[in-house]
Amino acid sequence: MTRAERIKNTLQKTKQRRKAQRPVVYELKLQNLSKRKTEALRKAFLEAKWLYNWLISDAERLNIPANKVSIVDVKIGDTYEQRELAVLGSQIKQEIADRLKDNFRTLKKLKENGHKVGTLKHKRFVNSIPLKQYGVTYSLDFARNRVRIQKLGKFRALGLCQIPAEAEIANAVLVQKPSGYYLHVTCYLPKNSHGSQNPIGSAVGIDFGVNSKLTLSNGLKIDFEVRETPRLKRLQRKLARSQKGSRNREKIRFLLRKEYEKQNNRRRDAQNKVLAFLKLCDAVVFQDDNVKGWAKLFGRQVHSSGIGGLKSRLRASLETAISVNRTETTTGECFVCGKEHRLSLSDRAIECSCGWKCDRDVNAALVILRKGLGLDPEQAVGLDRPELKPPEREAAARILGSSPYIRVSFPQ
Ligand SMILES: [Zn+2]
Numbered sequence: 001m002t003r004a005e006r007i008k009n010t011l012q013k014t015k016q017r018r019k020a021q022r023p024v025v026y027e028l029k030l031q032n033l034s035k036r037k038t039e040a041l042r043k044a045f046l047e048a049k050w051l052y053n054w055l056i057s058d059a060e061r062l063n064i065p066a067n068k069v070s071i072v073d074v075k076i077g078d079t080y081e082q083r084e085l086a087v088l089g090s091q092i093k094q095e096i097a098d099r100l101k102d103n104f105r106t107l108k109k110l111k112e113n114g115h116k117v118g119t120l121k122h123k124r125f126v127n128s129i130p131l132k133q134y135g136v137t138y139s140l141d142f143a144r145n146r147v148r149i150q151k152l153g154k155f156r157a158l159g160l161c162q163i164p165a166e167a168e169i170a171n172a173v174l175v176q177k178p179s180g181y182y183l184h185v186t187c188y189l190p191k192n193s194h195g196s197q198n199p200i201g202s203a204v205g206i207d208f209g210v211n212s213k214l215t216l217s218n219g220l221k222i223d224f225e226v227r228e229t230p231r232l233k234r235l236q237r238k239l240a241r242s243q244k245g246s247r248n249r250e251k252i253r254f255l256l257r258k259e260y261e262k263q264n265n266r267r268r269d270a271q272n273k274v275l276a277f278l279k280l281c282d283a284v285v286f287q288d289d290n291v292k293g294w295a296k297l298f299g300r301q302v303h304s305s306g307i308g309g310l311k312s313r314l315r316a317s318l319e320t321a322i323s324v325n326r327t328e329t330t331t332g333e334c335f336v337c338g339k340e341h342r343l344s345l346s347d348r349a350i351e352c353s354c355g356w357k358c359d360r361d362v363n364a365a366l367v368i369l370r371k372g373l374g375l376d377p378e379q380a381v382g383l384d385r386p387e388l389k390p391p392e393r394e395a396a397a398r399i400l401g402s403s404p405y406i407r408v409s410f411p412q
Contacts, residue, residue, distance in 0.1 A: 021168070021188040028147065028157040030181040040087050040152055045176050047088045048096055049126040050074050055100055056120050062104075066097035089150030091137045095130045129174040131183075138172055138183070147183055149174065155181075163187055178258035203283035205369025207330070207361050208311070214274070215361035217369045218388045219411030220396055222274060226267045226405050232259045270405045271310045277399045278314070280392075285372025286314060287330060288323040322372040335366040338377040362411075 054072035067090035167187035205217035242249040336356040
């Protein structure tokens, strides 16, 4: 077999294997960095930027094998100066060039399909470096909690314990954030590695509202909101007052980025907890409506609750997620008989001539559940009333109760 045939063969085998796998990205933090290591990392991102901008300014340069490039021209003011690439590994340089080639190819394809595309521009910051080949550009040492990156050396890493033994480790990205340096490692796990242990074991419908953010068909209400901190507001005011182009302004900018990163982490953590709870259900049904439309109506409130993010993550990470078309009416419909009611925003409950009386959001969640499971009102009576079973109550208190940004209210 020739080399090209062998590569083709492995690619096909990988493709086959991926069908039974799902990708998971784990975030590792590089820890206890010495001054020398911090400097090397900072330099690596600077060199990555130099290389990127050098490659982009002349498309012919992409034909040169990037792993052989060791000196690039860097624009300083109006002139060009030569800089040496000292800390970037040869394969890493190649991968930066490959990523750029991919981007060019995508842009070309978009253009061919009639989309309006711009060109790739010079970057002021490069905040991620691709490390594609596990075992070559980077490797993980589980026993000693270390990661090794080509030419940069070994680093102590926090979070290696998240990666399960059966994971197949693929590529990684070295990421620079205001709070430090991270490695995002993509792994492939067997598709059925969770979901067999469902202590709650029933289907649940969710109504996404604005006031009490999530209402489940079992009567549970989950409200989560990560508001802007006073510190964030103070920094924004300071930035507005600072002089353009000054050092002080750059410093405030950095602090702001750091504060935003923290806020995103809090929001993500709250979302993770809601997702972890929902993963315990056999099926999760929600209405796929337009969150962007809400944001226009209600402004920041929707944004800070992170509902939009939660929905897309629900769709992506729960194999059990079912969505109901957003054109289906759910809020005014009686769960038991299907009769339409006109509810105004101030009506908190639905009361139907058939005898059904229920909280309006819980009713909506029940209707969503019924529609998601494809049942008619007559068939759905078996699903019956909102009811929170003791294991559900326990799981909700344990998982959701551990975040200060989540408020849970149990049905009376
Ligand atoms: Zn009714």
